[in-house]
Amino acid sequence: GAVVSQHPSWVICKSGTSVKIECRSLDFQATTMFWYRQFPKQSLMLMATSNEGSKATYEQGVEKDKFLINHASLTLSTLTVTSAHPEDSSFYICSARDTIAGGHYEQYFGPGTRLTVT
Amino acid sequence: ILNVEQSPQSLHVQEGDSTNFTCSFPSSNFYALHWYRWETAKSPEALFVMTLNGDEKKKGRISATLNTKEGYSYLYIKGSQPEDSATYLCASPRGGSNYKLTFGKGTLLTVNP
Numbered sequence: 540g541a542v543v544s545q546h547p548s549w550v551i552c553k554s555g556t557s558v559k560i561e562c563r564s565l566d567f568q569a570t571t572m573f574w575y576r577q578f579p580k581q582s583l584m585l586m587a588t589s590n591e592g593s594k595a596t597y598e599q600g601v602e603k604d605k606f607l608i609n610h611a612s613l614t615l616s617t618l619t620v621t622s623a624h625p626e627d628s629s630f631y632i633c634s635a636r637d638t639i640a641g642g643h644y645e646q647y648f649g650p651g652t653r654l655t656v657t
Numbered sequence: 658i659l660n661v662e663q664s665p666q667s668l669h670v671q672e673g674d675s676t677n678f679t680c681s682f683p684s685s686n687f688y689a690l691h692w693y694r695w696e697t698a699k700s701p702e703a704l705f706v707m708t709l710n711g712d713e714k715k716k717g718r719i720s721a722t723l724n725t726k727e728g729y730s731y732l733y734i735k736g737s738q739p740e741d742s743a744t745y746l747c748a749s750p751r752g753g754s755n756y757k758l759t760f761g762k763g764t765l766l767t768v769n770p
Contacts, residue, residue, distance in 0.1 A: 644750075644756040646703070646758060649700055
């Protein structure tokens with residue numbers, strides 16, 4: 540159980556266009572999902588927290604108008620990179636939060652999306 | 658800012674060797690420590706969630722220990738196999754209800770046959 544899918548797995552787009560990435564929890568409902576970005580040889584950096592039915596909360600330094608997040612259902616969150624530029628080229632990965640034994644949380648990850656902006 | 662450090666950055670071992678690596682985190686305001694295994698082109702896989710000082714958890718040939726007083730966790734792999742080759746990540750949550758995780762950079766393990 541606890542499977543999260545992410546689509547597409549890779550995408551190449553032209554500078555100035557927008558790209559949408561989907562994150563789905565396949566076998567559980569997730570009121571909270573997270574979007575991360577990873578640069579080479581760096582750790583996963585949290586970009587934003589996506590809450591079902593409400594606005595996403597963004598980490599410091601992340602432009603909310605550039606990285607639009609929509610969490611319209613308990614199984615789907617989307618990240619749209621608007622007006623993409625080459626510096627947005629990166630690896631983006633999502634996770635969905637679930638409650639586990641003892642009342643703690645676990646995050647289950649999608650496989651990630653490699654975005655290249657030309 | 659929560660700093661989570663992992664060492665070594667990478668590790669090469671021979672099949673059958675046992676190995677271990679470290680995750681360090683601030684000991685103050687500790688809540689939990691997560692370990693993940695991330696194979697290339699796959700999703701990071703949750704291995705363990707550890708919460709209590711002295712915790713020891715095991716999953717097959719992989720085990721982990723936790724010392725919250727000194728702020729470290731060890732991950733051990735007994736009798737490494739090539740399929741154990743992956744990046745092993747640890748993460749600790751910051752405070753707050755959303756349970757945001759701060760990740761280390763990971764340890765890349767390569768097991769040579």
